Amino acid sequence: MNVSRNYLMSRAFAALFLLLALAGNSPAAMDYDQLFRQSGDLMAQGDLEGALKLLRQVPLPAAGEEAAPFVSSRMQAARIHAAQEAPDKAIAACQEVLKLYPDNSEARNFVAALQAQLKPRWHTILSDIVRFLPALAKGTIMTLLLVFCTILVSPLGGLLLALGRISTLRPISALCWFITWFFRGTPLLLQLFFIYYGLPSLGITLAPLTAAVIGLGLNYSAYLGEIIRGAIQSIDHGQMEAAKAIGMSYGQAMRRVIIPQTYKRLMPPVGNEFIALIKDTALVSTIAMVELMRAADQLFNTYFNITALGLAAAIYLLLTTIFTFIFEKIEYRAGIYEHR
Amino acid sequence: MSIVREPLLKLEKITKRFKSLTAVNGVNLEVASGEKLVIIGPSGSGKSTLLRSINLLEEIDEGTIRFEGVEVGYVTRHGKRHLDRPQAISTLRAEIGMVFQHFHLFPHMTVLGNVMEGPLTVQRKPTDEARSIATDMLAKVGLSDKSNVFPATLSGGQKQRVAIARALAMRPKLMLFDEPTSALDPELVGEVFDTIHTLADEGMTMIIVTHHMGFARELADRVIFMESGNFLAQGRPEELFSAAQGNERIKLFLNRLL
Missing domain, CATH: 1.10.3720.10 (MetI-like)
Structure with missing residues (x-):
């Protein structure tokens, strides 16, 4: 695995801040706002497992419900898995997203990149x-x-x-x-x-x-x-x-x-x-x-x-x-x- | 009444110098058709040089060569003597066969190819005719069974017999042998000598340079003893060998050989 751990971490934080900014405007997402902030804190402390546990608490969106928190949580989880050099788990996280939203380009590109890494030299x-x-x-x-x-x-x-x-x-x-x-x-x-x-x-x-x-x-x-x-x-x-x-x-x-x-x-x-x-x-x-x-x-x-x-x-x-x-x-x- | 016949070969005042060394010093020689001439003498006496001068492998400094009464090999232009045109020289060489001490067979051609080469390339005969001439010549030297092998597989005696066949294939009027047995193991000399003897019996004109007194005794009509580029003595073999008793130099030389 030669994907830089630091790079993935910085991407993860950037995505998180973006999400927080979006969530701030939506009263319905207030629960998630708290959750993402907590998981961000845990990540900053180096407790990746704790952060993952929090992110996993975001449920599948119900019909008509906003999808963004779920997608963000799984993609964030995928990034953490990748940083942990567990590409199979990262791919699994991305695929949770793809199951609901097969056109999600972020998840698709990430899977492709991970699969390329999984291939032998x-x-x-x-x-x-x-x-x-x-x-x-x-x-x-x-x-x-x-x-x-x-x-x-x-x-x-x-x-x-x-x-x-x-x-x-x-x-x-x-x-x-x-x-x-x-x-x-x-x-x-x-x-x-x-x-x-x-x-x-x-x-x-x-x-x-x-x-x-x-x-x-x-x-x-x-x-x-x-x-x-x-x-x-x-x-x-x-x-x-x-x-x-x-x-x-x-x-x-x-x-x-x-x-x-x-x-x-x-x-x-x-x-x-x-x-x-x-x-x-x-x-x-x-x-x-x-x-x-x-x-x-x-x-x-x-x-x-x-x-x-x-x-x-x-x-x-x-x-x-x-x-x-x-x-x-x-x-x-x-x-x-x-x-x- | 006797018919005055032109000698086949007539050399007049042949001189060949290598820098300061005079290898052949103004010698005169007549060889009649059918004559067998043997030239003996110590190493460096000019025997080989004289022989090589005859077919123009050496360019002489003075003298004339007449072959069948015609002056050959050189032309005078602007008062200076030059070698004749290559074409004329090749024509002369084609009529004079030469056998070398070290055979000089063409190693990349088969035995048959070696013998065919002259008729084929020089005389431009058709392949079939050249092959039939070569086959005859190989039969004459007793090597019909070696037609298709390369010279590398032959013994020294066999190589020399092929070389003789190669020269004969051109139907020469004169054969020159330059120490034909000197490079051979003693037990191989006989077969080459026999081949030359057969040729002699058929009436071939030949000049043989050799250290082998057997040739001189059995084969020669005339023996010439050469030293320092001069003919010291000549005559019928028995005459020369008895005359040798009166000549210290020849006696010394013969005693060393015999």
Whole structure:
């Protein structure tokens, strides 16, 4: 029970004074006036049981009789019960009122609030999850879209950068070195800002999704390029010689012999990068895209409810876990020829 | 009347330097069609470098290479010598088979895939034809039953026989063997040697760099002893081995091997 006892007490006194003010104008309610005052005194002395006993003496109103004293007494009793952390008794008191006056909104709201308190915590969390899930699912779809676009684009870009870097043509290797240097050496956030907010001043205005895929694609191409280059250069030099010795061109040797052998070696670091990518898509929320992180942030700011953030964390974990398993599977498959 | 036949391979004044080291020092060599040539000599004498220069895995600094009477591998532009176009070099390599000390099989392809790769990718033959060539070559080296396994499951001797089949699948006119048995356990040398012997009996032209005197004795038409980038002595095996008695350097080398 986390309803403040003091708060309920103060509400109880306020209601009592209001009632006394009303009762003062009605000669018929004079008995009750006395009774409420006494019970108020008892409450002030801390004798809640005594106050309850007095309040219970107010009978059901007879036909045509004023209902206010009865309703007030039962609602007051309900507040005292709630303050005593006995919500079941409080609800029972409210229901006495509701039996006679089913439309009494005060009694109804109080019952609803008490019942919400009676529910276990997980129930509240569950209902929050159900409430937040649609918005987060939408965000997740956007996150996945970004991830898949980047996964389509960046290995190709990375391969080109890697081949360019090991090219014997100086201008090409220098250019690829520069691209790698630039996109690895500046924050992704800055690159996204530049592409989305900076390029319009050069007359190029991009949709948020386009800007995001370009930014993520270039950044991840730079990282993957170095990983792919490392993998290519780690393949035994004899493989290239053997390929050349049967008459293959450099391109044929790369395509048929060298690059297929890098797949297994590529999987662990590339898996790492793609897991980082899933989380890096959160940066895209800064350029007006509502992906998972942004969706969670909006829910958090609207409801001030931490469940939204926890749920987002769980979804990120789910996605990265799926990726981990997929990459382990691919790594195994890619290296199957090494198994004896 | 004798017909003057152009040698299959003619090397003139081949020189290859690695920085300050002269690996091959202006050697001349003619290899007739069908000839079996064995090059022996201590480590670092330039045997492998010479062999690799023939199919242009090493770019030589001086000299000319003639294959079937045609100068190959290099062109002169503006008075400076350059490697020929990649296309031309690939064409030459396709006609010269090479077998390496460490096999260099393609580990991600099956045995059949390794042997098919040349005909398929380089000669662009249809898959069925490439497969039938590869099957024949595997039968020739006695490994038909290993067609569908990956190289990782083979013994060293089997790997080297697959490597020979891979080279043969290109129907080369010349085979280069660069220490084909040096990486093998002694008990596996025999099977590779037998395979090479079968090839020799079929009339294949071959140059073998080896430390294995068995090749020289049984197989060679001519043996060359190489040291410090030069040919120190050459001749028929029996001549060379008897001549060796007069040459301290060769005698020392042979005594260490035999």
